[in-house]
Amino acid sequence: MKLRRIAADLPIVSRQFTRNPIGLFFSLVFPIILIGLFGLIFQNTGNNSVNLPVLLLDHSNESSSFLDALNATGLVNVQIWNNVSASEFSSKLYAAEAPVGLVIPPGFGAGVAAHTSINVTLYTDPGNPAASGTVYAAVNSAVTQLNFRAAGAHPVIGVHALTVGSKSFAYIDYLIPGLIGFAILTSPMFSMVELVSTYRKDGFFRQLSLTPLTRAEWLSSRILWYIGLTLVSAALMLLVGIEGFGAKVNIPLAMLPFLFVGPFLFVSLGMLAGSVAKSPETAAVIGNVVTFPMMFLSGTFFPTSTFSPPLLAIAKVLPLYYVIDGLNSVMLFGNSTRALTDFGIVLVISVVIFLAAIVTFKWREE
Amino acid sequence: MPDAICVEGLAKRYGTLRAVDGVSFTVPEGRVFAFLGPNGAGKTTTVEILEGLRNRSAGSVQVLGLDPWKDGPELHEQIGVIPQEFRFFDKIHPREAVVYYARLFGSTVDPLAILRRVYLEKKADARFDTLSGGQKQKLGLALSLVNNPRVLFLDEPTTGLDPQARRGIWEVIRALRAEGRTVFLTTHYLEEASLLADQVAIIHRGQIISSGTPEQIIAAHGRPDRLRFEAGPEVARYLSGKLPFAVTNEPPYVDVELRRKQDALQVLTVLEASQLGWDHLSVARDTLEDVFVRLVGRMDDGVIKSEAS
Numbered sequence: 001m002k003l004r005r006i007a008a009d010l011p012i013v014s015r016q017f018t019r020n021p022i023g024l025f026f027s028l029v030f031p032i033i034l035i036g037l038f039g040l041i042f043q044n045t046g047n048n049s050v051n052l053p054v055l056l057l058d059h060s061n062e063s064s065s066f067l068d069a070l071n072a073t074g075l076v077n078v079q080i081w082n083n084v085s086a087s088e089f090s091s092k093l094y095a096a097e098a099p100v101g102l103v104i105p106p107g108f109g110a111g112v113a114a115h116t117s118i119n120v121t122l123y124t125d126p127g128n129p130a131a132s133g134t135v136y137a138a139v140n141s142a143v144t145q146l147n148f149r150a151a152g153a154h155p156v157i158g159v160h161a162l163t164v165g166s167k168s169f170a171y172i173d174y175l176i177p178g179l180i181g182f183a184i185l186t187s188p189m190f191s192m193v194e195l196v197s198t199y200r201k202d203g204f205f206r207q208l209s210l211t212p213l214t215r216a217e218w219l220s221s222r223i224l225w226y227i228g229l230t231l232v233s234a235a236l237m238l239l240v241g242i243e244g245f246g247a248k249v250n251i252p253l254a255m256l257p258f259l260f261v262g263p264f265l266f267v268s269l270g271m272l273a274g275s276v277a278k279s280p281e282t283a284a285v286i287g288n289v290v291t292f293p294m295m296f297l298s299g300t301f302f303p304t305s306t307f308s309p310p311l312l313a314i315a316k317v318l319p320l321y322y323v324i325d326g327l328n329s330v331m332l333f334g335n336s337t338r339a340l341t342d343f344g345i346v347l348v349i350s351v352v353i354f355l356a357a358i359v360t361f362k363w364r365e366e
Numbered sequence: 367m368p369d370a371i372c373v374e375g376l377a378k379r380y381g382t383l384r385a386v387d388g389v390s391f392t393v394p395e396g397r398v399f400a401f402l403g404p405n406g407a408g409k410t411t412t413v414e415i416l417e418g419l420r421n422r423s424a425g426s427v428q429v430l431g432l433d434p435w436k437d438g439p440e441l442h443e444q445i446g447v448i449p450q451e452f453r454f455f456d457k458i459h460p461r462e463a464v465v466y467y468a469r470l471f472g473s474t475v476d477p478l479a480i481l482r483r484v485y486l487e488k489k490a491d492a493r494f495d496t497l498s499g500g501q502k503q504k505l506g507l508a509l510s511l512v513n514n515p516r517v518l519f520l521d522e523p524t525t526g527l528d529p530q531a532r533r534g535i536w537e538v539i540r541a542l543r544a545e546g547r548t549v550f551l552t553t554h555y556l557e558e559a560s561l562l563a564d565q566v567a568i569i570h571r572g573q574i575i576s577s578g579t580p581e582q583i584i585a586a587h588g589r590p591d592r593l594r595f596e597a598g599p600e601v602a603r604y605l606s607g608k609l610p611f612a613v614t615n616e617p618p619y620v621d622v623e624l625r626r627k628q629d630a631l632q633v634l635t636v637l638e639a640s641q642l643g644w645d646h647l648s649v650a651r652d653t654l655e656d657v658f659v660r661l662v663g664r665m666d667d668g669v670i671k672s673e674a675s
Contacts, residue, residue: 008469012455012462019457019493202453206419210447211470212439364419364438 009221027187039245042171052076060109069142099125177327184262192270197283205363226263254330265350272357294320370395370548376425387572400563446515452506456495471513500527556655588652592621597644
C-alpha cells in the first residue's frame with residue numbers, strides 16, 4: 001500500500017462527490033434536516049409535566065388544597081374545565097385529544113373534613129401509557145398527602161430523585177449522537193453499495209486493475225474521504241443541535257475515534273455488500289437489508305434504553321449500536337470505560353469486515 | 367528483433383465453450399500487430415489474457431518476458447491499454463484524469479501535451495460525461511500513454527468514431543510505431559489493419575485461420591490479380607477462345623486473371639488484334655477485406671480449416 005497512490009486517488013473521490021449535488025445533500029444536509037425535524041417534534045419532551053383537565057364539582061378549601069398538591073408535584077399542569085357536565089366529560093376529553101382527566105366529585109371537601117371515604121375519578125388513555133402513568137403517580141401522591149394530613153400523620157420515608165447518568169437529558173441530547181451515527185452509517189453504505197456494483201458491471205474495476213492502484217488503496221482513499229465527510233457532517237449537526245435546539249452535549253476529543261472507525265467500518269461493509277451481489281439490483285437489496293435494521297434499531301432516533309429486552313438483544317448484534325453507544329458514552333455520560341469497550345468492539349468488527357471486503361472484492365476475473 | 371509478445375497454444379474455456387482454442391503467434395518488438403476476427407471470434411478474450419485481466423485455461427503467454435496473470439502489476443507498469451469501451455469517472459475532466467494516472471504510475475507528464483497528442487486538448491476541462499464517444503476513446507488513448515508504455519493494447523480503438531477522428535487515431539498509432547513501441551490492435555476495420563499493421567492474424571471461432579503480413583495473407587488466400595476493362599460479352603467470348611487464362615464477365619466489366627505480370631501484355635495484344643471495342647483499363651486486386659470475408663465465409667461453410675488444426 002502506497003500513500004502516494006492513495007493521495008492521487010483522494011482528489012478524484014472528492015471531485016466525483018462534490019460535483020454531485022445529490023450526494024452532498026444526503027451526506028451533509030439531510031442529517032441536519034432530520035435534526036430539525038425530530039428536534040421540533042420532540043422539543044417539549046424534556047419538560048415532563050402533563051396537562052390535566054379537571055372537572056371540579058366541589059368548591060371547598062379541601063379541593064383547592066388537593067389541586068395545589070397536584071400542581072406541586074411538578075408532574076401535572078392542572079386545567080379546570082368549566083361548563084362541562086359529568087356525563088359529557090369523557091367524550092369532551094376524547095374530542096380534545098386529552099389522554100387524561102380528573103373529576104373531583106361534589107361533597108369532596110365535606111367528605112375529607114368528616115373523614116368519610118370519598119373517591120376522585122381519574123380518566124386515562126391506555127394508548128398513551130406515558131401520560132397516564134405520570135398523572136396516576138401525581139394524583140396518587142396528592143391523595144397520599146391529603147390522607148396523611150387527614151390522619152394527622154407525616155411521611156417517614158421520602159424519595160430523593162435523580163436522573164440516570166450525571167445530569168438530566170432532553171431528547172435532542174440523545175438525538176445528536178444518534179444522528180451522527182445515522183450519517184456515519186447511511187452516507188458510505190448507500191454510496192459504496194451502488195458504486196461497487198455498477199463499477200464492476202461496467203468493467204470499470206478491470207480498467208483500474210491495469211494501473212498500479214491496488215484494491216486496498218482504492219478502499220482506503222474512500223475510507224479517508226468518508227472520515228473527512230463525517231467530521232464535517234458531525235460538526236454541522238453539533239452546531240445546529242446546540243445553537244438551534246439547545247442540545248446539551250459534550251464535544252470531547254474522545255468522539256474522534258468513533259468518527260474515524262465508523263466510516264472505516266461502513267465503507268468496508270458497503271464494499272463487501274456490493275461485492276457479493278451479482279448485479280446492481282441485488283446489491284441495492286442487500287444494502288437495504290443490511291442498512292435498514294441498523295438505521296432504526298441502533299439508537300439513532302430513540303435511545304436504546306427505551307428498548308424491550310428482545311429488541312435490545314437485536315440492537316446489540318448491530319455494529320452501529322456500539323458506535324452510537326460509544327458516542328453517547330463520551331458525549332452524554334462521560335463514561336470512558338464503556339466507550340473504550342464500544343470502540344474495541346467496533347474496531348475488531350471493522351478490521352474483520354475490511355479484510356473480508358478485500359478478499360471478496362475482485363477486480364479481474366479468472 | 368526480440369519478441370514483445372509470445373503466445374503458444376493459448377486456450378480459454380468456459381465450461382464446454384472454447385472461446386480461444388490453441389492460438390499461437392508472436393509479435394516482434396516495435397511492430398503493429400492487428401488481430402482481426404468477426405464478433406465472438408475470441409479477439410477480446412485473447413487480448414484480455416495478454417493484458418492480465420483474465421486467466422488462461424492452457425498454453426503459455428509472455429508479454430515483455432512476463433506472465434500477464436502472475437506478473438500483472440509489474441507488466442502494467444510497462445504496457446498501455448484501451449479497453450473496448452473505455453470508461454472513466456463521469457464527473458472528472460480529461461486534464462484531471464491524466465494527472466491522476468500520472469500520479470498512480472509515478473510518472474511526470476504535461477497533461478496538455480498528452481491530450482494534444484490525441485487531439486483532445488480542447489476538451490481538457492470538460493466533464494467526462496459530456497464527451498462524445500470518440501472523445502472518450504481519445505481520453506482512453508491518452509491515459510494509456512501516461513506511463514510511456516513499451517507495448518500498447520488497443521481493443522477496437524476506432525469503433526464508433528467519425529472518419530476524421532479515426533484518421534486522427536491512426537496518426538497517433540503511426541507515431542507510436544515510429545517511436546519504437548509495439549502496438550497490439552484488435553479491429554473490425556480491415557482497411558485500418560491494412561494501413562497500419564506490419565502483421566495480421568485472423569481469428570475465427572477461437573482459432574487463427576491465417577496470419578502474416580497483409581500482402582502475404584492476400585497472396586495466400588486472395589484471387590490472382592485481374593486485368594479489368596469495360597467491354598461487352600462478345601469481348602469476353604473472344605478472349606476466352608484465344609487466351610489460356612480464366613475470363614469472367616460481370617457487366618460492364620470483363621476480368622482476365624493473370625498468372626504473372628507479363629501476362630498482361632499478351633492479353634492486351636490479343637485484345638487489340640480483336641478490333642472489338644473496350645475502355646477503361648485497370649488492374650483489380652483483392653483487398654484484405656475480400657480475403658477476410660472469403661476466409662471467414664469458407665470456414666463457416668466448412669470448406670477450410672484453421673491453420674492450427
